[in-house]
Amino acid sequence: MKVIVIGAGLGGLTLAHGLRRAGIDVAVYEQDAASGRPQGVSLHVDERGRSALRACLPPAPFAMVEATMGGPREQTLKLSDVDGELAVTGVQPSLARPGRQVHRPLLRAVLLTDLDDVVGFGAEFTRFEQRADGTVQVWFADGSTDTADVLVGADGIGSAVRRHHLPDVRVVDTGRRMIMGATPLRAVLGTGLPGLIGDSPASAHIGGTTMVVAVLRFTESPLAARRRWLPALRRTAAEIEDYVMWALPATREPTMELPPALRTIIGEAWPDFTVTLRGGMIPRPPVWPARPVTLLGDAIHPAPGFGGNLAMQDARHLCEALAEAHRGRLGLLDAIGGYEDTMRRNGFTKVGA
Ligand SMILES: Cc1cc2nc3c(=O)[nH]c(=O)nc-3n(C[C@H](O)[C@H](O)[C@H](O)COP(=O)(O)OP(=O)(O)OC[C@H]3O[C@@H](n4cnc5c(N)ncnc54)[C@H](O)[C@@H]3O)c2cc1C
Structure with missing residues (x-):
């Protein structure tokens, strides 16, 4: 066949x-x-x-994918602005989507190997x-x-x-538009947010804007995992680092309403990884x-x-x-x-x- x-x-x-x-x-x-x-x-x-x-x-490419996933994501946290500081103020059971994050270009490279x-x-x-x-x-x-x-x-x-x-x-165009981006973790460590949310995604609804953020800390560094599981992988695993992914509705200038930590995440984003999603069904x-x-x-x-x-x-x-x-x-x-x-x-x- x-x-x-x-x-x-x-x-x-x-x-x-x-x-x-x-x-x-x-x-x-x-x-x-x-x-x-x-x-x-x-x-x-x-x-x-x-x-x-x-x-x-x-088995080897699958082991490579598993080794480089982020930590388990069991719940979605609720983030709020409390007296000018971001704080976790609960969990959002309706947004729970258990799973783990993978680095998409790395997954693609593994799949092409x-x-x-x-x-x-x-x-x-x-x-x-x-x-x-x-x-x-x-x-x-x-x-x-x-x-x-x-x-x-x-x-x-x-x-x-x-x-x-x-x-x-x-x-059919659903009319929904989202901006999704990613920011190197090292650029936002000073905001305190990565320590606050751990491996869980978090959703902040502040001043009429909803922003979702989540951290991917590689369970095993892509470089070490490549050496162990998939030396044939073409992509230079050394250039891949921990990051924060984020998503926002694509509306007019929503970022000014957000607290400084979230604005920093958007401001320090990798431009090449920021995309606007059009909703279609x-x-x-x-x-x-x-x-x-x-x-x-x-x-x-x-x-x-x-x-x-x-x-x-x-x-x-x-x-x-x-x-x-x-x-x-x-x-x-x-x-x-x-x-x-x-x-x-x-x-x-x-x-x-
Ligand atoms: C920013 C972003 C974030 C996302 N996050 C998630 C997520 O977290 N989890 C999740 O599950 N999904 C997510 N999605 C959705 C997910 O990417 C898609 O649902 C998924 O890629 C669909 O896979 P596919 O193989 O059907 O199609 P695609 O991955 O779109 O692949 C289709 C391929 O076909 C090729 N092609 C098209 N036309 C032709 C042609 N005429 N001849 C030859 N080749 C052609 C295209 O170039 C493309 O490579 C996200 C999407 C985006 C854009």
């Missing part, structure tokens, strides 16, 4: 590892260059994402056709083509695979018949804030289904249909579920 995956994001790369471990021939095509696009510095990984990585990655013969960069998918023999032929912007038994659209919220496969499905479409073309992650159910976990979870389930078909235990379309039922159940549940 051969599988073509469009998109070398979190879902596509997790799937590629899993398929290769299952003995399935896989080719990933990515439109960007190997350096990729800025997607922020931090990713909150919950049990869905973590167990997908455990299932799909070879040992996939040189699988991932083709600078390859923009344009269209596909299902052929009479059941295989799928895909075309790229430079006119080249490839053919496989299965095509997977892991090409994110603007998915070109989805546009061809399910043309009635539309992305896809209303649950009617069930579609299984074909040798399928979708995962943001391409079919974008979910700002936890979409990465859903994409990796989809990758795991799709990999398990295709492995069953590869071993002859399920027909290919039954395997894809079963995966899509599970993906629809997981991906279109209520936000945050």
Whole structure:
């Protein structure tokens, strides 16, 4: 069996590892260059994402991811301005999302390790056709083509695979805009905030502005973890340091209302890691018949804030289904249909579920 995956994001790369471990021939095509696009510095990984990585990655890259996660995040603290000083004034049970933070560019580098013969960069998918023999032929912007038994659209919220496969499905702009950034921990130690909140994320609602902050202190330094687990890792782990990630609604000049500690965190941020997020969602479409073309992650159910976990979870389930078909235990379309039922159940549940 051969599988073509469009998109070398979190879902596509997790799937590629899993398929290769299952003995399935896989080719990933990515439109960007190997350096990729800025997607922020931090990713909150919950049990869905973590167990997908455990299932799909070879042991050494998975150990590298585990070793470099931040500490466990069990609760979200409430921060308030008390007499001009920031203080923890409680916990916010409704915001609890157990999990741990990972450094996103490091995770991407780990996911790309040992996939040189699988991932083709600078390859923009344009269209596909299902052929009479059941295989799928895909075309790229430079006119080249490839053919496989299965095509997977892991090409994110603007998915070109989805546009061809399910043309009635539309992305709806939710109107929500967030600014997310990250700041070196060393630059804000003097504010006292890192000691105050530990490994827990914290939310401050002050003067009409809500700001979320969280610290990532690497459990093991990326440099030491690389030496121990993944010497083949290309990225220079030495340049990666502990940081504070933060998020704010993108409204007009909210920062003046914030206490000095939070303003310092914003002021000292790495400019290259500050991004504005546009909220997009896809209303649950009617069930579609299984074909040798399928979708995962943001391409079919974008979910700002936890979409990465859903994409990796989809990758795991799709990999398990295709492995069953590869071993002859399920027909290919039954395997894809079963995966899509599970993906629809997981991906279109209520936000945050
Ligand atoms: C700043 C920020 C913070 C976030 N924080 C979190 C978080 O803490 N936890 C969480 O779970 N989620 C988080 N998310 C959401 C998460 O990043 C996405 O849900 C996740 O990346 C989706 O994974 P994916 O594999 O479906 O798509 P993507 O990661 O978007 O990958 C899609 C890939 O497909 C490629 N592509 C697109 N079109 C084509 C084409 N025509 N041909 C070839 N390649 C193509 C793109 O270049 C891209 O590399 C965050 C997002 C942002 C931007």
